Amino acid sequence: MDYMAAHGLKRARPAELVPGTVSVITARMDYLPRMDAAGWSAQGDQDWRTVEWARLERPHEGVVSLYARGRDYHKVLRARLQKLCDRIAAAVGPFGHRVFTDSAPVLEAALAERSGLGWRGKHTLVIDRAAGSMFFLGEIYTDLVLEPTQPVPEHCGSCSACLSACPTGAIVAPYRLDARRCISYLTIEHPGAIPPELRPLLGNRIYGCDDCQLVCPWNKFAQRSSLPDFDARAELTGQRLVSLFAWDEATFLRRTEGSPIRRIGHERWLRNIAVALGNALHSRNDAVQGEEQAAMRAALQARSGHASPLVREHVAWALAQGG
Numbered sequence: 382m383d384y385m386a387a388h389g390l391k392r393a394r395p396a397e398l399v400p401g402t403v404s405v406i407t408a409r410m411d412y413l414p415r416m417d418a419a420g421w422s423a424q425g426d427q428d429w430r431t432v433e434w435a436r437l438e439r440p441h442e443g444v445v446s447l448y449a450r451g452r453d454y455h456k457v458l459r460a461r462l463q464k465l466c467d468r469i470a471a472a473v474g475p476f477g478h479r480v481f482t483d484s485a486p487v488l489e490a491a492l493a494e495r496s497g498l499g500w501r502g503k504h505t506l507v508i509d510r511a512a513g514s515m516f517f518l519g520e521i522y523t524d525l526v527l528e529p530t531q532p533v534p535e536h537c538g539s540c541s542a543c544l545s546a547c548p549t550g551a552i553v554a555p556y557r558l559d560a561r562r563c564i565s566y567l568t569i570e571h572p573g574a575i576p577p578e579l580r581p582l583l584g585n586r587i588y589g590c591d592d593c594q595l596v597c598p599w600n601k602f603a604q605r606s607s608l609p610d611f612d613a614r615a616e617l618t619g620q621r622l623v624s625l626f627a628w629d630e631a632t633f634l635r636r637t638e639g640s641p642i643r644r645i646g647h648e649r650w651l652r653n654i655a656v657a658l659g660n661a662l663h664s665r666n667d668a669v670q671g672e673e674q675a676a677m678r679a680a681l682q683a684r685s686g687h688a689s690p691l692v693r694e695h696v697a698w699a700l701a702q703g704g
């Protein structure tokens with residue numbers, strides 16, 4: 382958000398960002414984990430979305446957004462786009478180019494939309510009829526003169542499922558997202574306290590949120606990644622909140638090595654899990670009774686003297702949810 386203000390026109394005009402740019406090659410890379418590596422195969426032939434919805438019904442488990450369960454996509458996508466540039470150079474000779482993957486002031490979704498990679502759904506993400514929306518975007522800014530591809534028509538029609546499904550009401554109108562209410566923003570980008578009125582709505586989502594994509598009918602066509610890079614790591618999938626909350630900083634750094642989660646740091650990790658623990662205690666769900674409930678309270682109490690005021694405040698809030 383800050384760099385939007387700082388970079389102004391550079392976002393809208395590629396040549397301002399990389400002088401000499403006359404074309405932008407846009408690319409998408411599917412990230413849905415491979416079937417056998419996602420813990421989905423154990424669920425018979427259930428649709429992956431059914432399995433993901435079920436996770437949200439188990440308040441004692443932490444749910445990490447699908448894109449973040451494997452390796453950091455920035456590195457994977459950048460390396461592949463660079464490889465593509467090498468192949469183009471081998472075919473046409475040296476050419477000016479720069480690769481972007483969510484790492485610079487680039488209007489990714491707008492470029493993807495204009496180049497026909499998909500249309501902008503009412504949840505503001507790009508959707509392709511043959512691939513849903515579970516993909517990353519990347520770009521190559523280049524001085525090659527290329528024939529432009531055309532936008533595709535939108536296919537949301539009268540559907541508004543994502544607006545109704547959003548737990549925090551962050552999609553305030555079709556195509557309008559209030560980032561300050563979005564769980565992805567709150568659990569990843571937002572550095573401070575999570576607004577208390579929104580905490581109950583986070584449920585057990587401890588890093589990102591997939592609800593608006595899970596509910597989207599086009600994700601019936603979401604493609605699985607062919608890469609092992611996005612295989613879900615066991616320590617980040619289907620884990621109890623108390624286990625995840627017990628990670629000290631060294632464990633956090635070790636277990637999130639090469640993962641996008643590492644960038645939020647241990648403090649925000651604990652903040653997010655504390656909120657989920659509070660929600661679990663409040664839920665009175667059968668899975669959060671007896672020993673599990675006692676373990677949750679003990680885990681929170683063990684962090685109640687944490688050095689970070691942010692963590693302490695969220696822990697105190699969580700303990701208060703148990704009544």
Ligand code: SF4
Pocket residue numbers: 504546547548549550551552558562563564565589590591592593594
């Ligand atoms: S990611 Fe979650 S919170 Fe954000 S808009 Fe989508 S459903 Fe709403």
Ligand code: SF4
Pocket residue numbers: 502503504508536537538540541542543544593596597598599
């Ligand atoms: S859920 Fe419906 S309205 Fe929302 S992006 Fe998907 S098709 Fe469009």
